[in-house]
Amino acid sequence: MKKIGIIGYGWLGERIAPALSAHYEIYTTTTTEEKAEKLNAKGLHAILASFPDYQLSGPYPKWDMMESLDVLIITIPISEKSCCVSSLYNRIQNLAAFVGDFKGQMFLMSSTGVYPDLDKEFTEVDIPVEKISGERMIKSKYSQVNILRLGGLMGDNRLLKNYNISNLEAAVNHIHYVDIAGILLNMIENETEGCLYNVTAPLHPSKSQVINAQKNIEDRKGALEVKGKKVLSSKLVSELGYDFQYPDPRTFHNN
Template sequence: MKNVSILGFGWLGKSLAISLLDEGYTVKGSTTSEEKLELLELNHIEPYIVDISDFEEFDDFLNADILIIAITSKDIDGFENLIAQIESSSIQKVIFISSTSVYGMLNRVITEEDEVLKTPLTEIENLFRENTFFETTIIRFAGLFGDQRHPANWFKNGRKIPQPKGFVNMIHKEDCIEIILEIIAQNCWNETFNACSNHHPTRREFYTIAKLSNDVEVPEFEDTDIYEWKIISSKKVQEVLGYTFIHDDLLSV
């Protein structure tokens, strides 16, 4: 299982591809942009143009053992077409990158057993989960940060930050990549995992420290009596994979 195709060469997909290469995997990568093909080649990744909304055939790209889906598309028809092609390909395992946004604000700790919102994303999750031609593990990542994606740069131009009493659910890119590598290495399939730092400071505390530590003005917060929050639990991914988060102090970002 050393041949991996990554659908999506964005902020996460690029770093993931490089990490997989370092681990000895052969990696194919896809983009929807002709301009990124050279970047893929420069990183020793076999490049492909793939847009699932175009309903083209992706036979060569899907000639691999594992497919990692790291795109933000919510095109259900496009994913149905992709799945049909996976069924007739050599792909045996799929990792589908999802989001903890599938959970509503329930004002309590959220686990994988909790009910999810009815959205295109949860419908797409189910398309993969219910397919019997291949095995899928779904990872619901919390808010993503790392490298140039720093929370000090969010809520600019006088935008007030909502829900200051709510709690932060975040995960660093390095932890995202390591969790994916562990799932592959441990052959952990047919699972759904939340992936989020164990640290949940309030939004007021988190964004104030993030901005001050980067010499940005103290942010303004919305003043509201409505108190909506959720705390995402990553207990399962830690117990099943034996995973320890690298970036587990969100006030030192």
């Protein structure tokens, strides 16, 4: 059985792992001993690893599993919003030392937050990898990396109605975790490399429409034009032929 490594077993890792483990053996990292023990008890081969945003006195130790992995998925934050550029550089250097000279298929989970909050539709060509520090640094080290710019992670216990939301008439750019797993499996099977994709549900209703659907409240406003940023996944659909299981965020609560 092929082996997949997931660096950063957080909310997303926990939800994509079951779909991946049906086809692949999972190895992962986490930041607490307690969580590592729980994951190992489930057969997920977890180790402790965190990637500080400062320069270490010596090189960060390489993951001893790297030579055995066929696929690597990086889910830890690689964003200027999480730290300044110099700190981000240090974090990526530590991550790269951990990964080493990996030649297999690789995925970086980025974010649609790279696009500005403007009332327009965005595709990947609007903000290329070279404009985003974290993506650019990873790409320069691993040219084969697939960069997936994920919309707001939703499904399971993450529903818009559970949060204090402003700007209710703005469009949502959400993605159900089931579709993230499906897209990963599609790309792994097709041995896709070096691609940049927006990963958002094809439909972009307003926040209020999504909340009303989740609260089972009838939408009396009808088909009004929804304003705000819309990040399109049309390139992904065209190139991968992927059929979304949850194309409409108004149905994300119907799992």
